[in-house]
Amino acid sequence: MRILHTxxxxxxxxxxGKKRYAEFEAFLSWLISTIQQHNIEALLVAGDIFDTSxxxxxxxxxxxxxxxxxxxxxxxxxxxIAGNHDSPSFLNAPKTLLRALxxxxxxxxxxxxxxxxxxxxxxxxxxxxxxxxxxxxRDKDIRMVEPxxxxxxxxxxxxxxxKHHYEKVCAIAEQKQASYKSSxxxxxxxxxxxxxxxMGGKTIEGDxxxxxxxxxxAHVGKNVFPSSIDYLALGHLHIPQCVADTHHIRYxxxxxxxxxxxxxxxxxxxIVEFDNSDNRxxxxxxxxxxxxQKLERISGSFAAILASxxxxxxxxxxxxxxxxxxxxxxxxxxxxxxxxxxxxxxxxIRRIKDKRVIEAVMRTMQxxxxxxxxxxxxxxxxxxxxxxxxxxxxAELISAYNEIVKxxxxxxxxxx
Numbered sequence: 001m002r003i004l005h006t007x008x009x010x011x012x013x014x015x016x017g018k019k020r021y022a023e024f025e026a027f028l029s030w031l032i033s034t035i036q037q038h039n040i041e042a043l044l045v046a047g048d049i050f051d052t053s054x055x056x057x058x059x060x061x062x063x064x065x066x067x068x069x070x071x072x073x074x075x076x077x078x079x080x081i082a083g084n085h086d087s088p089s090f091l092n093a094p095k096t097l098l099r100a101l102x103x104x105x106x107x108x109x110x111x112x113x114x115x116x117x118x119x120x121x122x123x124x125x126x127x128x129x130x131x132x133x134x135x136x137x138r139d140k141d142i143r144m145v146e147p148x149x150x151x152x153x154x155x156x157x158x159x160x161x162x163k164h165h166y167e168k169v170c171a172i173a174e175q176k177q178a179s180y181k182s183s184x185x186x187x188x189x190x191x192x193x194x195x196x197x198x199m200g201g202k203t204i205e206g207d208x209x210x211x212x213x214x215x216x217x218a219h220v221g222k223n224v225f226p227s228s229i230d231y232l233a234l235g236h237l238h239i240p241q242c243v244a245d246t247h248h249i250r251y252x253x254x255x256x257x258x259x260x261x262x263x264x265x266x267x268x269x270x271i272v273e274f275d276n277s278d279n280r281x282x283x284x285x286x287x288x289x290x291x292x293q294k295l296e297r298i299s300g301s302f303a304a305i306l307a308s309x310x311x312x313x314x315x316x317x318x319x320x321x322x323x324x325x326x327x328x329x330x331x332x333x334x335x336x337x338x339x340x341x342x343x344x345x346x347x348x349i350r351r352i353k354d355k356r357v358i359e360a361v362m363r364t365m366q367x368x369x370x371x372x373x374x375x376x377x378x379x380x381x382x383x384x385x386x387x388x389x390x391x392x393x394x395a396e397l398i399s400a401y402n403e404i405v406k407x408x409x410x411x412x413x414x415x416x
Contacts, residue, residue, distance in 0.1 A: 001120065001128040002039055003191065004075075005270040006031070007046035007235030008254035010085065012059035015259070015295075015320065016350045021058055026292040027255045028066045031269075034287065035075045038271060042120055042129065043075050046235030046252070047083025047136055047195030053090065071101035077120045081135040082107040083195040083235055088135070106133040109141050113168045119176060119188075127180050129274065130173045132192040132229070136236075137162055151399050162196065163224045170226040177228075187278045189230040196220060201251070202239045204261040222246050231272050231282050240268040240286060248282060255289050260322045260351075263295035294319040296347075301327040302334075309341045318346035324353040377402075 011024050035043065050059055070078060080103065082088050088107035095105040104118050118131040142161025143154070173190045180188045199221040222244045225232055232249040239262075240253035252270045257263050267289040272282050296319040298308045305323055312319060321342075325334055335352050342349065380401050384394060 001041050001122075001189075001274050003042045003044060003129070003231075003233075003272045003274075004035065004038070004040045005044045005046065005231075005233040005250075005252045005272060006255065007195070007233070007252055008048045008083070008238055009045070010048055010051040010254065010258060011062055012055050013051040013258060018320065018348075018350055020256070020293070021062070023256050023292045024059075024062055027289065028062060030290060030292075031255075032066070032069050032073065034269070035070060035073050038287075040073075040075050040271070041122075042077040042079065042131075043070065044131070044191070044193055044233045045078070045080045046193050046233050047081050048085045048235060049080065049083070049091070050086055052085065053087035055090075067098065067101060067103055071103070076102055076122070077118075078103040079118060079131050079133050079193065080105045081133050081193050081195060081235075084136045086136070104131075104133065106135050108135055109137065109165065113165075114172055116169050117172045117176065127176075127185055127188045130176050130188055130190050132166070132169045132173050132190065134166060134169055134192060134194045136195040137165060141165075151396055154399075159220055159224065162220060166192070166194075166225055170228055174226075174228050186276055187280060189274045189280065189282065190228050191272070192225065192229045192232045193234075194225075194232065195235040197236055198222070198224075198234070198243045198249075200244060201237045202241055203237060204239060204265070222249055225249065230274070230280050231284070233270070233272075238262060239265065240270075247284065250284075252286075256292060257295055260295055260297045263297055267291075295322070296320070297322045297324070299324040299326060301325075302329075302331055302337075305338065306341055309338070309347075312347060313342075313345045316346075320348050320350045322351045322353070323349060330354075 009024070009027075013020060034040070049063060055063075067078065078101075080091065082091050086107070090107075091105050092107035095103075095107070098105055106116055109116065116133050116135075118133055119127050120129045120131060122128050139158065142165055143157045149157075170190065170192065173192075177188050177190060197220060230248065232243075234243070234249070234251045237251045238254040238258055239251065241251050243249040243251075250270065252268055253265075254262070255267050255269070257265060257267070268286040269289060270284060270286055272284050274282050294317065296312065296317070298305055298321060300308070302325060305325065309321075323338055325331065331337065331354070334354055335349070338349055338352065377398075380398065381394075384397065389397065
């Protein structure tokens with residue numbers, strides 16, 4: 001069986017106010033072509049299909065059109081799990097209808113772990129793979145809150161909750177695997193899915209990755225996952241990477257750069273192939289995704305910025321630009337001058353950062369800043385300072401505050 005692993009589409013995401021539907025549409029079209037070209041039999045989408053829990057009509061149209069088009073290809077099965085950006089109830093709502101297209105959707109855990117175990121059959125009803133489709137595990141799903149818990153106890157419970165859930169789901173898959181073997185089928189691989197942050201995971205500035213488990217991000221190691229898993233398709237981190245140098249546990253990353261920090265990163269999907277023997281080792285290779293919209297970050301003095309723009313114009317670039325001015329003099333009409341330099345090209349400026357202006361503002365911020373200048377964490381820390389809270393109490397209070405903020409993000413506003 002040949003499986004394609006993708007994740008973190010974030011349909012509907014914008015870049016400094018610029019809609020990116022053309023990029024998403026181009027990627028999904030490329031994905032259909034890739035499925036056909038490589039004879040993909042199963043597609044795994046490991047969470048964060050949408051960028052928000054209330055996706056736009058255009059985002060939904062792209063999603064459903066893709067599923068319809070993919071169902072008409074050689075791809076016999078599509079398995080989708082929810083990520084932390086997705087609304088479980090929104091994804092689950094059409095799941096019965098989507099089953100008619102061989103699309104399996106797991107938006108949230110249920111009382112029955114069997115709901116997350118899916119056997120993929122070929123056209124002769126021969127089992128080819130067992131999928132453990134574990135969605136994003138919310139705090140309330142895996143941890144019982146008890147009064148007086150320490151931060152360390154909370155972290156331990158979170159990690160143990162993740163581990164226990166994977167053990168339950170994989171135990172069911174292992175029973176199915178043994179049953180198939182007794183029926184004469186050779187090793188039917190167990191492929192697991194997940195949307196979480198693992199130990200040592202790499203992130204990058206501007207990728208928008210939210211912290212999933214407050215205070216315990218670095219503690220979810222590869223030992224959390226049962227050894228029976230032949231391949232683990234993860235989502236949440238946008239950089240393609242293996243977990244702890246383990247070849248079969250990996251993130252494929254996001255298909256398009258979510259910010260300028262990812263601008264120079266080669267985006268990928270992962271193709272996983274199993275043969276029909278008892279050999280558990282999967283053939284795994286990454287496939288590069290084309291760049292559908294070039295992003296360029298320019299930094300330097302005004303003269304250096306103009307030189308970079310001229311070079312890009314000579315290269316006939318159509319990039320979206322982030323410009324950072326770090327010269328010594330304040331240039332009052334920086335944006336106008338940069339726009340003038342871009343005339344005659346297909347490039348656009350999406351953001352300008354003027355370091356000299358920022359420094360001047362920072363010197364007076366304490367006297368003149370408003371809530372719009374601060375994020376929620378900075379506001380809370382200012383409250384701690386204003387109320388003369390001892391510094392040694394900051395860590396526990398900030399952790400408790402982060403839990404509250406996280407619970408608000410995790411609330412499924414589409415649920416009744």
